[in-house]
Amino acid sequence: MGRKFVDCRQIPSDVKCTLAxxxxxxxxxxxxxxxxxxxxxxxxxxxxxxxxxxxxxKDGSPSV
Incomplete structure (x- = not known):
């Protein structure tokens, strides 16, 4: 089983969030x-x- 992730940097926002x-x-x-x-x-x-x-x-892990 692979990991799953969501990266706030890929979602437009006024907050400029960097959380993954x-x-x-x-x-x-x-x-x-x-x-x-x-x-x-x-x-x-x-x-x-x-x-x-x-x-x-997405599948995997976020890029650094």
Whole structure:
């Protein structure tokens, strides 16, 4: 099983966030990404947000 990640640097934002989240499963990365999006970027936890975040989850690890 490979790792999954989401990298805030690849998502346009006024915050200029540099956080990357990595986990063994897509669901684990998604839950962490939703929490981050809500607390840092002030998004609402909606099905649309979850769908958008699921779409940017990638296999492997973020580049340095």
């Amino acid at each position: 989240l990595v986990a063994d499963t897509e669901d684990e990365v998604l839950e962490a990404a939703v929490l981050h999006a809500v607390t840092v970027h002030h998004h609402q936890d909606t099905p649309e947000l979850r769908e958008q975040l699921r779409g940017v989850i």
